[in-house]
Amino acid sequence: MHGDEHALFGAALAFLCAAVISVPVAKRLGFSPVVGYLLVGIAIGPVGFNVANPGTVSTIAELGVVMLLFLIGLELKPSHLLSMSHYIFGLGTAQLALTALAFALLAYFGLGFGAAAAVVSGLALSVSGTAIALQLLGERGELSTPYGQRTFSILLFQDIAVVPLLALVPLLAPGGEAELARDPKATLMQAGLAVAAIAVIVVSGRYLLNPLFRVLARSGAREAMTAAALMVVLGAAGLMEAAGMSAALGAFLAGLLLSESTFRHELEANVDAFRGLLLAVFFMSIGMSLNIQVVLDHVPSLLVGTLVVVVVKSVVVYLVFRADNIATTDSLRASVTLMSAGEFAFVLFPLGLDTGILKTQQADLLIALAALTMILGPLLFAGLTRLLPRLTPARAEPPADDFTDADGSVLVIGFGRFGQIVSQCLLAQDVSVTIIDKDVEMIQSAGRFGVHIYYGDGTRLDVLRAAGAETVEVICVCVDNKEDANRIVEIVRAAMPHARLYVRSFDRVHSMELLRLGVDYELRETLESALAFGEQTLTALGVSAAVAAEQVADVRQRDRARLERQLEEGIFAGAGEDAWRGRKVEPEPLTTPEKPARPLNPEAQDILRHETEFSG
Incomplete structure (x- = not known):
């Protein structure tokens, strides 16, 4: 290499090394990587190792x-x-x-x-x-x-x-x-050139690219x-x-x-x-330019x-x-x-x-x-x-509403997209409903539904009791957080063992958790909508409505039977009572495929080969 090539190679290597070193160190100290880049730029600049000309960089x-x-x-x-x-x-x-x-x-x-x-x-x-x-x-x-x-x-x-x-x-x-007075045309030419440049970019972006x-x-x-x-x-x-x-x-x-x-x-x-x-190089160049x-x-x-x-x-x-x-x-x-x-x-x-x-x-x-x-x-x-969370006082939890007028036969906890539909079904049948939610914005927007929602945290026993959980016929847990749902179920089961609990489930493993906790009914939030979607797809393909409904009912029954078997035997049998908790549940077909999977590209073929070797 010639001298200039050696200098270029050394400068490039120095910048790469600086980037590799500065980011982990800055992160370790709790700073933004930008800080690391700026300080490293000073180190490799004219006052330090002087690896390159700051102006060129x-x-x-x-x-x-x-x-x-x-x-x-x-x-x-x-x-x-x-x-x-x-x-x-x-x-x-x-x-x-x-x-x-x-x-x-x-x-x-x-x-x-x-x-x-x-x-x-x-x-x-x-x-x-x-x-x-x-x-x-x-x-x-x-x-x-x-x-x-x-x-x-x-x-x-x-x-x-x-x-x-x-x-x-x-x-x-x-x-x-x-100078401006002597040459106004130059100013107008400059403005026209700027407008023309913008026009070229706009036209190219819309019609050519x-x-x-x-x-x-x-x-x-x-x-x-x-x-x-x-x-x-x-x-x-x-x-x-x-x-x-x-x-x-x-x-x-x-x-x-x-x-x-x-x-x-x-x-x-x-x-x-x-x-x-x-x-990264830009931030380093700023550090290098500091005199x-x-x-x-x-x-x-x-x-x-x-x-x-x-x-x-x-x-x-x-x-x-x-x-x-x-x-x-x-x-x-x-x-x-x-x-x-x-x-x-x-x-x-x-x-x-x-x-x-x-x-x-x-x-x-x-x-x-x-x-x-x-x-x-x-x-x-x-x-x-770092400082703001310490200086900002924790937002005081608003007190729960007065539930004196709450006399529903069903208590719905959570008024998100799931709880709204559940509530509409009950209200359409003139069922008296008490609805509680801890999202203030959700409560404010509930006026469109023509219902009154009480503010209250369903994970607190005193709020549940005040809302009438001990006297309602059914408690519907419709919250979108499975930890909150589990906590509500545990509180109700401990304090009100005879209450009937209908709970929204997040996924298959959550359904098993809820069944182990003794809920009366659980439903995965996407199960029925997916089954209805599948039924409509079958009819779009020419399958009669009766046959499509029968097929969907069979899939629903198979899925439920597998869930009960997994609950009884454990998803990971032989691995201990709680081994399934936190483990990923791999999806399995409910119906044996007639044809083996056919990869469409080399990546898929490699994945399928490893999957076959693992399962074999």
Whole structure:
């Protein structure tokens, strides 16, 4: 290998080793992997092992952010995005404007920056780190939560705002207004180019890409599908960047237009592996870009500045979210998620330096400040995640309703989709029913059924007694949690041994548990619906209704006989009394197949061979 090839190989190996080491260590310490990537980036950067040029690495690593936005676009649909427009332009505008104003005033009056430098600094620091925020939300599975959707809306607005913000900086430079007045056509050309780029992506996404993927899918070449997926992402990003817009925004638009494609899951699988690795490199590049010498020379001012930035951004985001009626704890999570400076700061500060708005020392300090917030943000998020459960008092259980007026002959516990149907059958026959549920939202929506549901926890003996469990003719346990169902059965059997218990079962093993507990009747929640479905399928195939009903009745009888035999002999006979608990019950045919199973591909053939060897 030549020298350059050796350097490239060594840098690649260093990044891979860093990624492998940092994630387990960060997880072990209870931190987000982002923290590990950032700290490892410092170690392999210029102040450490100096494995590569941070500028070159950052250019490549930005592809991770591009692919992340593409995947997020795939998860959304245009209709969903339109429904979020209030959050995107409402919350997004409020957050960006208020934060930028606060920072600009601090820079102008507190640090003595010029007006243009203060505006540029305020705008750059007010934009949050898209990659960091989405990674933190994704790790906890909170992107689809109300606060996660609003957080994403703000990030999306910031990506959209990159375009006018980049155009604003030259206008703030000395003589910028005069330059605009002399050449308004250039500004109009730039705007037209941006619109044209968006139009090309929209038209291609709607009319060209699906036929292309269809042709590639027919060819059976998976590597061609992977190449096409990367081509779409990089093509859309490159086109938008050439038009002076955000590359990540272009990738997001491409993903959004393909969100309803039949090839969505294939595209997602092909891009996701690249996305994860490139994002790791991106976070490492941020750590590498931190100028440690600048930090060491200005430790007090940078620490104070970092604290001011995270506090101001957190307070603004918290107030914006609270104004939108988001819960206090979720507003706190959002404020910490968005407190870090964004990737945009590393573009805007050098641009401000090149146009003469910022001085060299100001730009260096602001870049170091942005990098420190990106390191501090994930650490504070991890700390808040640990601290919130301790600080948030346990939600007090509301007292059970007054059951004075409850005089039903049947007590139904649980008013979910199963309990609703059971209750409708009873009410249609004018049977007096007492219904209890511990889900407040379910109780609030029960008015549509014309019934009154009492609030109460069916796993508590005092609530059961107050609801009339000792006097009703039948107790129907319709809860959707088998542990709760078992607990109710055990309580009733111990305190009211003569009560008749009809219980919803989760699966076959749960049915056996309930029968062992002595319930009067149990029914697997999917059994009868599946049998009815099978009967209708038989009639659709031309089988007479009488024969179809007879066949279904025979399957029902066979299934019941097997359940009773398994209950008597044990599913895993000879393995001990409770050996079947927690063991997986393999499905077995109730009727002996006339033909052996025929595999349709090599994978299925291998599975069937192992299954035959095991059973033999």
